[in-house]
Amino acid sequence: MKKLSNFADTRIGLFTILVVLFWLKTLLAYFADFKLGVSGIFQYIILILNPLGTTMLLFGIAFYFKRSRFFYPVLLGIDALNTLLLYLNVIYFREFTDFMTIATMTGYSKVNQGLSGSSLALTNIHDLLYWADLVIILLLMLFRRIHFDPRALSTRLSFAITSIAIVVCGLNLMVAEMNRPQLLARTFDRTYIVKYMGVDFFTAYDLVKSQHINDMRKTATPSELSQVRKYTKSHYAAPNKKMYGIAKGRNVIIIHLESFQQFIIDKKINGQEVTPFLNSLYHSKETYAFDNFFHQVGQGKTSDAENMLETSTFGLPQGSLFATLGSDNTFQGAPAILKQRGGYTTGVFHGNVASFWNRNNVYKNLGYQYFFDSSYFDTSGDKSTGYGLKDKLLFANSVKYLQNLQQPFYVKYLTVTNHFPFDLDNEDKDPNFQTTNTGDTTVDNYFVTAHYLDQSVQEFFNYLKKTGLYNHSIIMIYGDHYGISNSENKSLASVLGKSADTWTDFDNAQLQRVPMMFVIPNAGNHGYISHTYGGEIDVLPTLMHLLGISTKRYIQFGTDLFSSHHDQIVAFRNQDFVTPHYTSVSGTIYKNSDGHVAKLTKAQKKHLKADHKHVINELRLSDSLNEKNLLRFYHPKGFKTVKPSDYNYSGGLKREKRIERKLGNKSTSLYNKNGNKSTVSDYQTNAPEKNHKSTDSNRIKITNPDSNKGQ
Numbered sequence: 195m196k197k198l199s200n201f202a203d204t205r206i207g208l209f210t211i212l213v214v215l216f217w218l219k220t221l222l223a224y225f226a227d228f229k230l231g232v233s234g235i236f237q238y239i240i241l242i243l244n245p246l247g248t249t250m251l252l253f254g255i256a257f258y259f260k261r262s263r264f265f266y267p268v269l270l271g272i273d274a275l276n277t278l279l280l281y282l283n284v285i286y287f288r289e290f291t292d293f294m295t296i297a298t299m300t301g302y303s304k305v306n307q308g309l310s311g312s313s314l315a316l317t318n319i320h321d322l323l324y325w326a327d328l329v330i331i332l333l334l335m336l337f338r339r340i341h342f343d344p345r346a347l348s349t350r351l352s353f354a355i356t357s358i359a360i361v362v363c364g365l366n367l368m369v370a371e372m373n374r375p376q377l378l379a380r381t382f383d384r385t386y387i388v389k390y391m392g393v394d395f396f397t398a399y400d401l402v403k404s405q406h407i408n409d410m411r412k413t414a415t416p417s418e419l420s421q422v423r424k425y426t427k428s429h430y431a432a433p434n435k436k437m438y439g440i441a442k443g444r445n446v447i448i449i450h451l452e453s454f455q456q457f458i459i460d461k462k463i464n465g466q467e468v469t470p471f472l473n474s475l476y477h478s479k480e481t482y483a484f485d486n487f488f489h490q491v492g493q494g495k496t497s498d499a500e501n502m503l504e505t506s507t508f509g510l511p512q513g514s515l516f517a518t519l520g521s522d523n524t525f526q527g528a529p530a531i532l533k534q535r536g537g538y539t540t541g542v543f544h545g546n547v548a549s550f551w552n553r554n555n556v557y558k559n560l561g562y563q564y565f566f567d568s569s570y571f572d573t574s575g576d577k578s579t580g581y582g583l584k585d586k587l588l589f590a591n592s593v594k595y596l597q598n599l600q601q602p603f604y605v606k607y608l609t610v611t612n613h614f615p616f617d618l619d620n621e622d623k624d625p626n627f628q629t630t631n632t633g634d635t636t637v638d639n640y641f642v643t644a645h646y647l648d649q650s651v652q653e654f655f656n657y658l659k660k661t662g663l664y665n666h667s668i669i670m671i672y673g674d675h676y677g678i679s680n681s682e683n684k685s686l687a688s689v690l691g692k693s694a695d696t697w698t699d700f701d702n703a704q705l706q707r708v709p710m711m712f713v714i715p716n717a718g719n720h721g722y723i724s725h726t727y728g729g730e731i732d733v734l735p736t737l738m739h740l741l742g743i744s745t746k747r748y749i750q751f752g753t754d755l756f757s758s759h760h761d762q763i764v765a766f767r768n769q770d771f772v773t774p775h776y777t778s779v780s781g782t783i784y785k786n787s788d789g790h791v792a793k794l795t796k797a798q799k800k801h802l803k804a805d806h807k808h809v810i811n812e813l814r815l816s817d818s819l820n821e822k823n824l825l826r827f828y829h830p831k832g833f834k835t836v837k838p839s840d841y842n843y844s845g846g847l848k849r850e851k852r853i854e855r856k857l858g859n860k861s862t863s864l865y866n867k868n869g870n871k872s873t874v875s876d877y878q879t880n881a882p883e884k885n886h887k888s889t890d891s892n893r894i895k896i897t898n899p900d901s902n903k904g905q
């Protein structure tokens with residue numbers, strides 16, 4: 195004890211004690227308060243070590259204050275402020291299962307998630323531990339048990355401490371990026387950054403990012419908006435009269451096929467179709483399908499696809515628009531427009547945590563009324579894989595929420611099981627399906643999870659048919675992006691009847707096709723497979739026109755796929771592009787018909803140059819719109835600006851039932867239309883986990899907050 199107090203009497207000693215105590219407090223937060231979804235020994239090691247670097251760096255600032263009367267207050271002041279930051283995050287996390295951004299702290303965020311009075315009710319007895327060390331140290335100083343050390347550390351030594359701290363932070367970042375490549379570039383989830391780098395690092399990172407965004411936005415002017423508007427106006431494609439309104443008033447059911455590429459459609463392996471059900475839809479007369487439809491995502495992957503599909507603006511050149519701008523951006527997207535113009539009720543079903551891709555905030559800005567995330571489902575035991583609830587269970591367990599939604603509804607199902615690394619428990623594998631044997635497990639597994647996804651969709655369709663929802667709906671099915679990355683495409687070559695030796699960038703680009711189908715039952719059976727070239731940016735105007743809602747007044751970068759004026763130049767996020775005849779990859783032009791580098795005439799060259807310019811221009815204008823948040827200056831006729839504070843995703847089912855009661859016999863929910871009888875028993879799934887007892891351990895860690903969100 196004596197030794198310890200002697201130690202505390204030196205500056206370096208007190209510094210060390212405070213660093214260790216703060217480290218322990220952070221670990222307390224990590225293990226008792228935050229749910230970080232840590233899995234594997236490696237992640238635990240990173241988690242335990244990550245507070246050290248930043249704490250040393252911050253507390254070490256005090257050493258540059260040589261005089262005692264500055265050194266001690268600065269050291270304790272930094273400790274107190276850092277404790278406050280940690281503690282506010284603890285409270286915030288208890289309420290929102292998320293971390294505080296600079297925008298939320300400064301009240302700048304449009305999503306009203308400041309700490310409210312009720313947050314005080316979220317305090318816990320162990321919270322005392324966050325403050326106890328500071329109080330004790332202060333008391334010991336007051337009672338002169340800890341003496342002030344007049345000997346300052348030399349500047350050189352202070353600098354050495356700072357340098358060591360920076361090296362520790364650097365190592366931390368390196369190890370984190372090894373375990374989770376592109377952690378910072380993509381910002382999947384704030385939880386991930388805290389898990390790998392700690393709260394201080396996250397806050398500093400967020401500060402830099404928000405500063406950058408603020409700078410861009412401050413200088414934005416309405417005249418920049420008019421440039422964008424001029425472009426989208428001139429680019430507008432009037433609807434095809436034959437298609438306009440053919441799905442008017444119907445429910446919209448969107449099925450997002452995770453990582454699903456077009457080449458799986460109609461693919462046979464060992465004589466067996468990989469996705470027999472989706473194939474049958476693809477060829478059905480009820481379906482309008484597109485076989486030259488490309489994904490256009492950047493680093494934001496799923497979230498970029500969601501953004502394009504629902505706002506018809508591009509994702510960002512770097513990172514995910516949802517994650518970086520989505521908390522504050524003004525959107526004029528599908529959920530709000532359909533609600534305002536078609537009386538739609540809007541919702542999302544997704545078996546992952548709400549914070550992934552910042553959806554918990556973005557959906558409010560999009561105007562989504564319901565978000566059934568993993569907290570609404572039992573994801574325990576073998577019910578989930580890496581990204582959440584298995585697809586069969588997501589569909590099956592969603593209907594208890596779906597059936598109480600007022601019709602027409604606009605709902606989106608985000609599947610997850612067919613996601614890299616395409617792991618599936620043996621119990622979910624179809625014993626009759628034999629996959630490829632390429633020697634590349636990613637490729638071989640991909641077909642297995644795709645097969646599983648196909649069955650999941652089929653089970654859901656059976657339910658839709660059984661309950662009659664089918665005939666009153668338009669079901670839109672699409673793949674969000676590639677599942678097999680370019681680096682693995684060569685393993686795929688033989689499966690596609692090609693050779694790995696002659697594989698080129700052209701082949702990579704062609705593989706970016708994803709399915710796009712509009713299933714419109716009971717509407718004349720005029721469906722067909724269209725060869726029109728298009729991409730995710732084109733979906734919103736296409737869908738709106740099918741629903742009989744004109745798009746002329748909105749700022750949308752895509753054009754209706756059915757329109758004779760549709761723009762068939764498909765831009766990729768990196769400025770490569772595909773047209774019906776040519777494919778441009780890093781400046782090289784390939785001819786689609788034979789895949790060879792094109793020999794172009796002068797006139798063709800000129801034409802393709804113009805196409806490239808067009809691509810650069812639309813991406814630039816879309817970036818300007820989103821980065822500067824220009825839609826805040828745009829007020830299309832009749833559009834009421836979305837107020838995110840109107841939305842709260844807890845207690846969804848209760849809310850649905852309250853609305854049903856209020857509407858009485860005017861209620862249009864399936865449940866009420868079905869004579870107030872649940873349709874849950876109409877759902878048939880062969881998912882083996884369905885009746886498994888829930889276990890307390892989430893085998894694959896996805897956070898399932900024991901919040902009040904469930905019904």
Ligand code: GP9
Pocket residue numbers: 494495496497546550581608610613
């Ligand atoms: C996670 C899921 C996957 O919630 O949407 O996102 P991805 O990794 O495909 O972008």
Ligand code: MN
Pocket residue numbers: 452453495496497674675
């Ligand atoms: Mn995805």
